[in-house]
Amino acid sequence: xxxxxTDQSTPDLVVPHxxxxxxxxxxxxxxxxxxxxxxxxxxxxxxxxxEGDETQGPGxxxxxxxxxxxxxxxxxxPAVHPLPALGAELTSxxxxxxxxxxxxxxxxxxxxxxxxxxLLLVQTIGEVWLPQLVGVAAYGPGPLxxxxxxxxxxxxxxxxxxxxxxxxxxxxxxxxxxxxxSHRAALRDRLVAQGAIDPSVExxxxxxxxxxxxxxxxxxxxxxxxPxxxxxxPDADVDAWRARLVEGA
Numbered sequence: 391x392x393x394x395x396t397d398q399s400t401p402d403l404v405v406p407h408x409x410x411x412x413x414x415x416x417x418x419x420x421x422x423x424x425x426x427x428x429x430x431x432x433x434x435x436x437x438x439x440x441e442g443d444e445t446q447g448p449g450x451x452x453x454x455x456x457x458x459x460x461x462x463x464x465x466x467x468p469a470v471h472p473l474p475a476l477g478a479e480l481t482s483x484x485x486x487x488x489x490x491x492x493x494x495x496x497x498x499x500x501x502x503x504x505x506x507x508x509l510l511l512v513q514t515i516g517e518v519w520l521p522q523l524v525g526v527a528a529y530g531p532g533p534l535x536x537x538x539x540x541x542x543x544x545x546x547x548x549x550x551x552x553x554x555x556x557x558x559x560x561x562x563x564x565x566x567x568x569x570x571x572s573h574r575a576a577l578r579d580r581l582v583a584q585g586a587i588d589p590s591v592e593x594x595x596x597x598x599x600x601x602x603x604x605x606x607x608x609x610x611x612x613x614x615x616x617p618x619x620x621x622x623x624p625d626a627d628v629d630a631w632r633a634r635l636v637e638g639a
Contacts, residue, residue, distance in 0.1 A: 412576035413437040413541040416448035416533075417549065417566060417635075422557035426636045431533050433635060435549045437541035437580055438462065441472045447533070454478040456531030459523060461538040461545060463487040468584060478535070481526050483519040485511055485544050505602040508547045512606055516621030520551070524623045527552055528630035539586050540577055542570040542598045547606060554614040556632040557639075560607050564600060571597040 414437070418430025431451055438460075439445065447453045454476040463484045474480045486494065493510060496502040502510075512520075527534050536552075538544040546567045553563045570577070578593040587596075609617055615628055633639045 410443055410445045411436045411439060411541075412580045413570055413573045414445070414448060415566075415569065416451075417553060417558075418449075420553065420558045420562050420566070422636055423559050424557060426557065426638055428553075428556065428558060428635050429637050433527065433549070433552065434533050434535040435541055435545050436535065436537050437577060438537055438539050438584060439472050440580075440583065441469060443472070451533070455533045455535035457481070457526050457534045459483055459526055459534065459536045459548070461485050461519075461536070461548060466539055466586070473535075479531055481522060481530075483522055485515070485519060485538075488515045488518045490514070503602070504543060504599060505605055507543070508602060508606045509609075511544070511547050512551070512609065512617050512621075516617060520618055520621040521623050521627075523548055523552070524555070524618060524627045524631055528627045528634060532634075539584065540570070540581060540596070542577075546570070546598060546603060550603060550606060551610070551618065552631065552635075554607070554610040555618055555628050556635045557614075560611065564603060564607060567598060567603045568600040 415435060416430050417433045417435065418428050420428040422428070430449055434448055434455060445453050447455070454473045455478055458471070458473050458478045458480045460471060460480060460482050461484070463486050471480055486497065489510060493502065497507065536545055536548050550563050550567060553566070554560070574596045575593040578587070578591060578596045581587045581596065582589050615625065618628060619625065
């Protein structure tokens, strides 16, 4: 989720235009616990695409991706998603609006920290979105691009679940989650361009706290598939996803 949403009346601040995604990356090349490695060009993660972007796929691959999963709420969308018009298949899985009204109210009031939010997404509404997430990852046209607004919180949880289910080791998943912090300045400008944050927000306030993903990773230590199974994801879909992502699986 965006770090800060405030009144957008701050005048006279010039925001550089970034005509491509600020937090886009490929999860290829990651080691798995059984000695395998993830394939490039299968799963991309990032921030929200905008109309008129000049994005190129990670590693010089063609853009757009084959499938897109958008984790934003409808109220976050400034206009029609730009990628279906370019040929991508879009699946919308609005996570925050799927939470209980009381939890949404806590979030709006700033009473829900990121670590608690991440657990709620997995433990209380997993059945709403995890079967579709894994199904598209396993069987949809590739590459798959998963995004929210900034590509850090909701996207971070979704990608962590996918990577651990495919056998990527915990330390590598944690490092991938934290990698967003290398893109703070450009990401801040992109979020301002979307109207997601106030132009006065400094880049230092954009990013993730690595410790916040640890409770979710703890859930996955004994059996990375357990939260998916509890949400109704068939083991066959997880098997298909692992075969797609991991070389030699």
